[in-house]
Every structure is written in C-alpha cells, then in structure tokens.
Amino acid sequence: MSKYVYFFGDGEADGHGGLKNLLGGKGANLAEMTRLGLPVPAGFTISTEACVAYFNAGGHPDGLKEEVEAALSRLEGVMGRAFGDESAPLLVSVRSGARVSMPGMMDTVLNLGLNEVNVEGLGIEAQDPRFAWDSYRRFIQMYSSVVLGVDHAHFEHALESVKKACGVDADTALSADDFRGLITTYKDIVQNVTGKPFAFDPKAQLWGAINAVFDSWNNERAVAYRKMEGISAGWGTAVNVQAMVFGNMGDDCATGVAFTRNPSTGESRFFGEYLCNAQGEDVVAGIRTPLPINGDSDDTLESVMPAVYRQLDALRHQLETHYKDMQDIEFTVEKGRLWMLQTRTGKRTAAARSEE
Numbered sequence: 052m053s054k055y056v057y058f059f060g061d062g063e064a065d066g067h068g069g070l071k072n073l074l075g076g077k078g079a080n081l082a083e084m085t086r087l088g089l090p091v092p093a094g095f096t097i098s099t100e101a102c103v104a105y106f107n108a109g110g111h112p113d114g115l116k117e118e119v120e121a122a123l124s125r126l127e128g129v130m131g132r133a134f135g136d137e138s139a140p141l142l143v144s145v146r147s148g149a150r151v152s153m154p155g156m157m158d159t160v161l162n163l164g165l166n167e168v169n170v171e172g173l174g175i176e177a178q179d180p181r182f183a184w185d186s187y188r189r190f191i192q193m194y195s196s197v198v199l200g201v202d203h204a205h206f207e208h209a210l211e212s213v214k215k216a217c218g219v220d221a222d223t224a225l226s227a228d229d230f231r232g233l234i235t236t237y238k239d240i241v242q243n244v245t246g247k248p249f250a251f252d253p254k255a256q257l258w259g260a261i262n263a264v265f266d267s268w269n270n271e272r273a274v275a276y277r278k279m280e281g282i283s284a285g286w287g288t289a290v291n292v293q294a295m296v297f298g299n300m301g302d303d304c305a306t307g308v309a310f311t312r313n314p315s316t317g318e319s320r321f322f323g324e325y326l327c328n329a330q331g332e333d334v335v336a337g338i339r340t341p342l343p344i345n346g347d348s349d350d351t352l353e354s355v356m357p358a359v360y361r362q363l364d365a366l367r368h369q370l371e372t373h374y375k376d377m378q379d380i381e382f383t384v385e386k387g388r389l390w391m392l393q394t395r396t397g398k399r400t401a402a403a404r405s406e407e
Contacts, residue, residue, distance in 0.1 A: 055101040056118035059085040060093025060129045060294075073098050075148030075289030080394050087373060089366060089391050093129040094143070094293030095122035099150065102265050102287030119261075122292075130294045135253040138172035140164055142186070142295040145260035147267060149288045152395060153276055158197045158267040160260040161330060162190035162295060164253040174227070182300050184230035185222075189330065191237045191249060194256065198263040201244045209236045221339070223328060257292070264290045296390040298383040299330050305359075305384040306331045307352065309344055310397045311367040312377050321345055321367055323380075325352045331381060331392070359389050370394055 057065040057074055059082045066074045068083030078096030085091045097119065104112035127133050132141035142164040147153075165173070165187045174183030192210075195201040210222070213233050217225060225233075241249045250256045267273060268288045277284060298306035308331075309323020324341035326333055333339055344352040344360065353360040363382065370378045379397035383390045 053100060053104075053112070053114070054118070055098050055104075055112065055115050056095050056122045057082065057098065058093075058095045058122050058125055059091065060126065062086075062088060066096065071150045072286075073100065073289075075099060075150055075291070076152055076395055077146065077148030077393055078289045078291050081291065081293070083373075084370075084391055084394060087369065089369075090389055091391050092294040092296050093126055094291060095119075095126065096148070097261065097290040097292070099287040099289050102268060102289065103285065105262075105265050106269075106287070119257075119292075123257075126292075126294060132294075134164055134257075135166075135169065136172070137169050139176050140169040140173055140253075142173075143257070144291075144293050144295055145257070145264060146291045146293070147264045147288045148291050149268075149282075150286055151280075151282060153273060153280075153282070158264055158270075159332075160190070160194050160197055160263070161332065162186045163194065163256050163260055165190050166251045166253065177300060179300060180227040181225075181230065182297070184227045184234065185225075185299060186297070188230050188234050188237060189332075191234060191241070193332070194260065195237070195241050195249070197267075198259045199241065199245050201241060205240045205244070206237060209233060209240065261290050261292070264288065293392075296383045296385045296388075296392075297330070298326070298385065299328055299333075300386060302328055303356075303384070303387045304328055305352065305356065306333065306382070307341070307344060308379070308381050309363075309367075310377060310379055311371050314377065314397055321364055327355065331383065356384060356387070359384050359387065362389050366391065 064082035064085040066079060066082035067086060068079050071079040074096045081091055101112060101115055123134055127141055130141055132139050134141045142162050145160045145163055147158060170183050170187045174180035177183060192206040196203045210233060213229055217229060219225065238249050250259060298304045305325050305327045306329050307323055307325030309321055312319045313322045321344060323344045325344050326339055326341050342350050377397045378394045381393040383392055
C-alpha cells in the first residue's frame with residue numbers, strides 16, 4: 052500500500068527538500084527546514100500521489116484516512132494540545148502545495164478546529180476573548196468561501212456593516228462582543244446560502260478542507276494557470292496540515308513575508324514587510340498597510356522586535372547558505388516567539404542575479 056502522509060515536527064521529518072514532486076514545494080521545504088532545526092510548527096503533508104489517486108478513484112484512496120488520523124494524533128502529542136478539545140484546542144491550517152509555485156491559484160483555510168464551544172476555552176486560555184472570537188470569525192469566513200462556496204462578498208459586507216455601526220474603520224478596533232454578533236450573522240449567511248448549518252465537528256471541518264484543497268487543483272484559476280505555464284494536469288497538489296501559530300494575539304505578535312536579499316538589486320540585505328497583531332492573510336489581502344521589516348523608521352520589525360529580527364536575520368543567512376539561492380519566506384511571531392511557515396526560491400531581476 053502506498054504511503055500518503057509525511058509528518059514533520061520536533062526536529063524530525065519523514066520527507067526532505069528533494070521530494071518536491073511528491074510533497075509539493077511547500078511540504079518539501081517545511082520538511083527540510085525542520086531537518087535543519089529551524090522553528091517550524093509541526094504538521095504533516097498529504098502527498099500529490101494521494102491527490103491523483105483521489106481524482107482517479109472519485110474519493111479518498113484506501114488507507115488515507117487512517118494515515119491522517121495517525122498523523123493528527125502524532126501532531127497532538129508534539130504540540131501538547133488535542134484537536135477539538137474544549138479548553139485548549141489544537142487548531143490547524145490547511146494549505147495547498149503543488150510541486151511548482153502556483154501563487155493564489157489554489158486554496159487555504161486557517162484556524163480550522165474551532166466551534167462555538169472551544170472558542171470560549173481558547174479565549175480563557177489566551178486570556179483574550181477578542182483574539183479567540185476574531186480567529187473564529189476569520190475561520191468561518193475563509194472556510195465558508197473555500198469549502199462551501201459561499202461568496203466572500205457576503206461576509207465582507209456584514210463585516211463592513213458592523214464596523215460602520217461601531218463607528219470604526221479597522222477590524223482591530225472591534226471587540227469580542229462585536230465579533231460574537233458578527234459570527235451569528237455569518238452563520239445565518241451560511242444557513243441561507245447552503246441550506247445547512249456551519250460545521251461544528253472539527254474532524255468534519257478537516258476533511259472538508261482537505262477535499263477542497265484537492266478539488267482546487269481543478270478550479271478555473273488553477274486550470275488557466277497550468278495551461279499558461281505548461282504545468283501537467285496529472286501532477287496534482289499536496290495538502291499541508293500544520294499546527295496554527297498566531298500573529299494576532301497582541302502587540303508582541305506579528306506576521307510577515309520577506310526575501311533574504313533585495314530581489315531587484317541583489318544587495319545582501321533583508322527585504323520585506325510585516326504587520327503587528329495580524330495573520331498572514333492580512334498581509335497579502337491588503338486589509339492593512341504592511342510596514343518594512345528594517346530601515347530608518349521607528350515602526351520597522353527591527354525596531355519594534357529587535358530580538359526577533361536578529362533571529363530572522365541569522366536564519367536568512369542559514370537558508371541562503373543551504374539552498375544556495377535567494378529565498379522568499381513567510382514567518383509568524385507569536386508572543387515574541389518566531390515561527391517559520393515557508394521558504395522557497397525567490398524570483399529576482401537579471402540585475403539582482405548578476406550582483407552576486
């Protein structure tokens with residue numbers, strides 16, 4: 052029987068960076084960073100072979116569910132949290148990862164595993180109900196759009212209505228009670244559009260997201276991109292299930308994207324941007340204006356979190372030395388602790404390549 056699930060975490064990984072055809076670029080590099088000792092949240096990758104088998108069989112291949120259950124149990128052990136637990140729930144992200152980069156073409160779900168019971172426990176544990184309810188509303192919005200096919204605009208309209216009623220411009224100005232009310236509206240939207248209540252059971256949520264990522268390999272955006280780039284439809288995508296770390300738990304938290312050197316000039320200087328008290332989707336979605344990670348101003352990551360910046364700067368040298376090329380990275384800072392979420396070879400200008 053084929054092996055479909057590859058675990059990474061706690062300094063060990065079943066896969067490695069040479070398995071991009073099997074684990075996708077994201078999964079292979081997560082495994083490689085784990086092996087290198089970088090701070091990577093634990094998780095597991097469902098292989099591209101599982102995706103191909105899923106389409107060929109019209110459903111999950113034999114053994115996949117059992118392998119996922121075993122990997123999820125191992126993930127709980129590494130993280131010291133239980134999936135679906137009422138007081139300290141393990142939450143996960145579910146992301147696509149083809150063997151070549153297909154930015155924005157396939158789907159992602161964050162904060163998966165929350166429901167109306169354990170969101171209360173998460174708020175108590177974090178001593179921040181607002182963070183918990185904000186995470187839950189983000190999850191409902193993303194899951195409903197990606198997995199259930201509910202138009203994203205419905206949720207954006209509801210969010211804007213709440214902000215207008217509260218007299219605020221930014222999501223960060225809304226309270227826990229504001230988000231509680233908004234979530235009721237979100238669930239009504241899901242019920243009205245789909246005819247079904249929003250999924251309560253975390254295991255059902257997980258399989259809904261895994262199936263959605265598999266299916267996103269054949270969405271209109273991905274098909275058009277593959278044709279344009281000459282990517283084979285037979286490759287399939289991997290699925291990365293990874294423990295959530297939170298950049299939106301307060302002012303000692305952040306999320307960012309960066310290049311290990313300037314992609315335009317080739318100068319060996321960290322080049323990127325970040326947001327305090329935010330999740331990664333906030334950076335790419337344009338919800339708030341990101342700030343530079345370094346420079347002369349007082350609001351850079353280098354100024355606001357100097358210890359984290361120094362650690363990142365050391366890791367960028369380690370990554371460039373290992374991969375022998377400029378890297379494009381994603382990171383999150385949770386309560387002052389740095390976590391690496393992705394690395395991949397970055398795209399540069401000809402001038403930048405000649406600079407080295």
